[in-house]
Amino acid sequence: MSVDGRLPRIAFIGSGVMAEAMIRGLLRDNLIDPQDIIASGPRPERGQELRSRYGVRATVHNPEAAAEAEIVVLSVKPQVIPRVLPELRGHIRPQALVFSIAAGVRIATLREGLGVSAIIRAMPNTPAQIGQGVTVWTATEEVTPRQREQAILLMRAMGEEVYVDDERYLDMATALTGTGPAYVFLFMEAMVDAGVHLGFSRRVAEQLVYQTVIGSALYARQSGLHLAALRNQVTSPGGTTAEALYHLEKGGFRTVISRAIWAAYVRSRQLGRGAADEVERLER
Structure with a gap:
């Protein structure tokens, strides 16, 4: 410095x-x-x-x-x-x-x-x-x-x-946090589209979704509770949240997210190997 x-x-x-x-x-x-x-x-x-x-x-x-x-x-x-x-x-x-x-x-x-x-x-x-x-x-x-x-x-x-x-954690970070915002944006986009389908204007749907995501993230961080416990707080037996979560799980939501992050991790490693191979080839 x-x-x-x-x-x-x-x-x-x-x-x-x-x-x-x-x-x-x-x-x-x-x-x-x-x-x-x-x-x-x-x-x-x-x-x-x-x-x-x-x-x-x-x-x-x-x-x-x-x-x-x-x-x-x-x-x-x-x-x-x-x-x-x-x-x-x-x-x-x-x-x-x-x-x-x-x-x-x-x-x-x-x-x-x-x-x-x-x-x-x-x-x-x-x-x-x-x-x-x-x-x-x-x-x-x-x-x-x-x-x-x-x-x-x-x-x-x-x-x-x-x-x-x-260093191996860097490829994991690439898949989880480096590309992570794209997963969040896609999820938010889907929520906004669903809100428009329900009857909200796109402007109002976006406002509602933005604040829901921001508020949920801040609340989760400040609460100190496990994410599963926070999810259970919102989920009443037989209620609307339980019904929504049932369909997310039925559609393989967790599995799709996990596979997407794994695919990003594999691609990060491929990019690294490709760069190394090309550098080696050019130096011959």
Whole structure:
């Protein structure tokens, strides 16, 4: 961390949605000066957009951005990693921290492709855009205590952070929390559609569903009760909730959710293996 407690220069390799969420959080919490953020991406117009919106610097040259930074954030899609790693190799400062949010991409792949050792692999999720996300992360032994503190500040600008000591949990987090908001959005969409089918306007149905989900999540967290106990509180014998839950269970609701999360986990591992194989092929 810099002398005044703020973060040092950060380069974002990839300037998409999650990169912007991180930039917004860092600036909102006054953790870094806008001119100490460099956003790099292939589209000049995207760089101009971020420059105008946040006052950050922007470039289309990844090596140039990485060479200036003490923290290099890899915020690109996993399919792009095999092209980006050789491009960055030799341009990252020896003492810099690499912070990767590329889904499925292993630390070993990053270490081999970049030739660096201080690496944090993390999986944030989209509520980070409003500072309400959760990031699961792990770190190599070469990450210093100072770099850990810097990384935690970065992650807390997006919401909560959970450290794990084994990298295998990152693929699990990708399936559960990284893609988790999509499951919630689909469920909410189905509830809104059902409300419209019942006769509510879409505007009213959305208001009712949004507040029901927000209120239920906050109540569940604050109550300290098991989710099954909370569900039972709402379920009267022979009542409307019991009837609704019967049909959800009959339709295999739990099984479908479980299978979907497992499929996302498998896909995360496939993406990681694909990136590793491609990096190895390019280095031959």
